[in-house]
Every structure is written in structure tokens, then in C-alpha cells.
Amino acid sequence: MRLEYFQLIDRIVELKLADQMIRTEARVPATSTIFEGHFPGYPLMPGVLLIEAMAQTSGWLLIAITKFARMPFFAAVKEAKLRSFVTPGQQLALSGKLVHEGSGFAVTKAEIRCEGKLVCNCEITFRLVEFPNTEFRANMEKMAAILEFPIEALQHE
Amino acid sequence: MTDPGHTISPSPTFDTVANIISETCDIPRDTIKPESHAINDLGIDSLDFLDIAFAIDKAFGIKMPLEQWTQEVNDGKATTDQYFQLNNLCTRIDELVAAKGA
Numbered sequence: 632m633r634l635e636y637f638q639l640i641d642r643i644v645e646l647k648l649a650d651q652m653i654r655t656e657a658r659v660p661a662t663s664t665i666f667e668g669h670f671p672g673y674p675l676m677p678g679v680l681l682i683e684a685m686a687q688t689s690g691w692l693l694i695a696i697t698k699f700a701r702m703p704f705f706a707a708v709k710e711a712k713l714r715s716f717v718t719p720g721q722q723l724a725l726s727g728k729l730v731h732e733g734s735g736f737a738v739t740k741a742e743i744r745c746e747g748k749l750v751c752n753c754e755i756t757f758r759l760v761e762f763p764n765t766e767f768r769a770n771m772e773k774m775a776a777i778l779e780f781p782i783e784a785l786q787h788e
Numbered sequence: 789m790t791d792p793g794h795t796i797s798p799s800p801t802f803d804t805v806a807n808i809i810s811e812t813c814d815i816p817r818d819t820i821k822p823e824s825h826a827i828n829d830l831g832i833d834s835l836d837f838l839d840i841a842f843a844i845d846k847a848f849g850i851k852m853p854l855e856q857w858t859q860e861v862n863d864g865k866a867t868t869d870q871y872f873q874l875n876n877l878c879t880r881i882d883e884l885v886a887a888k889g890a
Contacts, residue, residue: 733838733851733852734841734851734856735854735855735858
């Protein structure tokens with residue numbers, strides 16, 4: 632997790648296109664200026680960033696489902712539940728599952744577990760649009776490589 | 789006794805769609821009429837319409853081709869009335885349901 636680059640997940644662990652689901656992992660950094668403000672003397676991973684981490688996890692699933700033809704943009708979040716505190720240094724297991732792929736939009740459910748315990752979950756709506764430009768798409772492909780996106784999974788479909 | 793303004797009963801499709809719009813956008817159900825335009829009359833924006841589309845897709849087991857409709861409107865090949873006036877939207881939904889069963 633590189634909070635300063637808004638990279639909320641470290642690695643794609645599993646991508647199952649047949650089941651329309653993805654698993655990722657991330658470790659909350661031990662130190663960050665964010666924790667100096669949230670909160671002084673009691674550092675907590677902000678809930679909005681946990682929601683963003685779930686959105687990024689679901690987003691990579693949608694990129695896989697659309698075979699890099701569409702970019703998912705976060706449009707809405709519902710029923711977000713922040714069930715327990717997440718603190719610096721904790722290892723997170725994230726997952727996302729497609730609920731519905733509409734025309735130009737998609738809905739997923741996502742969750743985060745820490746040591747097997749559910750810490751948060753939500754339903755997320757994305758707009759699916761063509762990549763705004765080739766540079767953007769190229770950067771997403773580079774990021775996919777960093778996250779160990781299993782390109783071969785797309786070729787087996 | 790019949791309501792002179794509504795001699796034809798709204799279709800079951802309209803009832804489902806109107807209920808979805810009412811619940812999703814918090815619009816009083818009795819203000820939603822078959823002749824209402826989702827955008828111009830009911831003030832539904834594109835993000836709220838995604839919620840409505842999700843609920844309609846689920847309720848009818850279809851995938852409304854919103855991107856195609858939007859493209860046709862943008863290209864001047866169709867008007868928003870053809871897709872977003874509720875009686876027309878319901879006709880499109882009925883066509884999609886029929887095509888699914890064909």
C-alpha cells in the first residue's frame with residue numbers, strides 16, 4: 632500500500648473470471664503522515680481509504696471482465712460498513728465480486744478481512760467508459776504488471 | 789367510474805418501473821405518470837438513472853442498452869423522449885423481455 636500514490640492494494644492474489652471474483656492483498660504502512668492527523672496518538676486507517684481499497688480491488692476485476700477495453704470509474708458506494716478499526720502495519724485480504732454488469736456500468740460487492748475477520752464491506756457502482764487516452768491505458772497496464780495482474784487468465788476465456 | 793384522463797390502465801411494466809423510480813429517487817409515486825419524462829419531468833440525473841437501470845435490469849432479467857440509446861441520442865438519430873419518456877421506456881423494456889424469451 633503506497634498511500635502517497637493512492638495505491639491501496641499491493642498484489643492481485645487470485646482472479647477467477649468464471650466466478651467473476653477477485654482477491655487482492657495489502658499491508659497498511661507502519662508509518663504515514665495520514666496517521667499523524669488520523670488520529671494524533673491513536674493512528675487508524677481512514678474508513679474512506681478502506682472503501683477506496685475495495686473500489687480498487689473491484690476495479691481490477693472489472694478491467695479483467697472487460698479485457699482492458701473499459702476503465703471503471705467509481706460512481707457510488709452503498710451500505711458501506713466499517714466494522715472494526717484497522718491500524719498501521721496490519722495485513723489485509725480484500726475481495727470483490729460482480730453483482731451486475733449493465734450497459735456502461737457495473738455493480739460489485741467487496742469486503743476486507745484482517746486475520747480472517749470481516750472488517751468492512753460495501754456495494755460499489757462503477758461507470759465503465761472507454762479509456763480517455765492511450766497514455767492512461769498504458770499506465771494502467773504498467774500498474775497491472777506491478778500488481779501481478781494475471782494476464783493469462785484473460786487469454787483462457 | 790373511470791378517470792377521464794387515464795382511460796387505459798398503466799401496464800404492469802409501468803407499475804414496476806414507477807415503483808423502482810419512486811423508491812430509488814424518493815419521488816412520490818403518484819407524481820410518476822406514463823407520460824412523464826425521466827429527465828425533463830422527474831429530474832432524474834445520470835447517476836440516479838444507473839441505480840434505476842440496475843433495478844430494472846434485475847427486475848426484468850434484461851440488460852437495457854443504455855450506451856446504445858445514449859449514442860443514438862448524441863448522434864441525432866433518436867430523441868430522449870423515445871427512451872426516457874416512461875411509456876416509451878416501458879415499451880423498450882417489453883421488447884427486451886420478449887427478445888429474451890424468443
